[in-house]
Amino acid sequence: MPDPDEPSPLKGLGERIAARREARARDQARNSSLASTSGLGLGLRIATELVSALAVGVAIGLILDTWLNTAPWLLITFFILGAAAAMTNLIRTAKEADAAQARERAEAAGADGARDGNARRDGDTRADRDRERPGTGSRTDTNRPGNGGNEREG
Amino acid sequence: MPQFNPEWFASQIFWLIVTFVGLYLIMSRVALPRMAQIMEERQDKIEDDLAKAEKLRQEAEEVYQSYEQQLAEARQQAQKMLKDASDQLDKEQRERHEAFSKELDQKIDEAEQRIDSAKQQALDNLQSVAGEVAQQASAKLLGEQVAKDKADAAVKDAMKRTQEGGQA
């Protein structure tokens, strides 16, 4: 005879369905930033951005000098401008990396929030799907470690 | 460095354009739409399956609830029946007990009455016998016939006194 105080045996199933839904929402919210924030990628980006801005400045200076016969004044001017552009590039890249990092942290926090609150359900999931469809395609739910863990639960 | 040998620039760019355009056409016309379709189908399937699972779970939950309710009702009913039966049994027993004791009382009463009447009768008999004996004894002793009434009354009186004396 089942104990009337005993929780419904279907409670576990409901929890598993909810967990699966949350995992999906989390997966879809998660972005895969592979290189933008990694130190190596950032270092390589900054180095080449410095060099190339300088190179473009020098190239413009050289071309204008030969065209206007003003050597070496425009070369010097554009070298300085190129250096300034290199600095702008540098600052911009650093800012981008900062923003990316902040976004990543915010998203990690958001993922935690989604794990706690059950409010993030159908509507959100569908919104994510629509947002995430490039062209005619959509993202799928390739099984991630989080999902596997949920599967074993219960 | 061979990279800066202009001899091959044209060839490199030409074949880059040829291969890249080829790749673009294959990808955008065939591979990517097919991929998108597959993934969309799967997305929809997973979504559907989850929705279905949730629906089935709700149905199962309902069935379970009603089963639980029915079980509770049945249990309640069984308890009620049990109680009724035991009440009934109690009542019957009580009634039977009462009837029996009444009968017993009646029988005791009857017996007592019978005993009383028998006693009375015996006493009466004794009285009359005593009266006779007293009459005859007094006749023998006194030589005169005492009236029967007087003898009886004297015996009665004596017996009353003995009775009271015995009782005191």
Added chain:
Amino acid sequence: MAEQTSTNGGDGGGGFGLHPMEQFELSPIVPIQIGDLNLSFTNSSLWMVIAVAIISALMMLPTRGRALIPGRAQAAAEMLYEVVANMLRDSAGKEGRQYFPFVFCLFSFLLIGNLQGLIPGSFTFTSHIVVTFALAAVVFLGTTAIGFARHGIGFLKFFAPEGAPSWSLPLLVLIELISYLSRPVSLALRLFANMLVGHALLKTLAGFVFVLGIAGVIPLAGLVAITALEVLIAILQAYVFAILSCIYLNDALHMH
């Protein structure tokens, strides 16, 4: 250049024709000459074709069955698809979707190009600045064209930083212009330099391994480590190229 002589066996580094720069030499397989242009089908062209074949095979063969539950190969293809889709969505938002096929081709072409360069005896077409610059130029011209198509002449405002005092505006516009023009250069240069240095290093180390024989164990360990690093860099550089293209696309679409 010095490498011209090295192909004739006169190199001191390898001894087995393993001169670090030799791998970057182009050699015609099918000579084609149209007018003054040398459009020969070279080893570089061959590896470009192989890259296209690999990508097509990866994307098409596993998806033939249109399986709902992906096999290993299909999962790999889907992962590639997803990485690019995420990258484009995160960088350029919804409007970037229509350029998804291009970004996908760009990323996969560079990725396979970089990776196949790690095969001994192969040719790395991404280690040629002509190739990387051509691709960077396509991205640059394309995004600039998209910017003007979307915002008309207003796209020029992109070069005028907001809130700057008006006297400094010409100077700032000039700096912004140089910065903007440096984009394709840095894009091309980064990939080219990474591939060149990485592969040259690998070849040099490999040369040491062969020359040193038994003692070559030491450089061999280094070779293994560097190869692992090179695989990472090959993936990373393709990713960086593609994601920067997405960021530039985003600038053209939204002007910050």
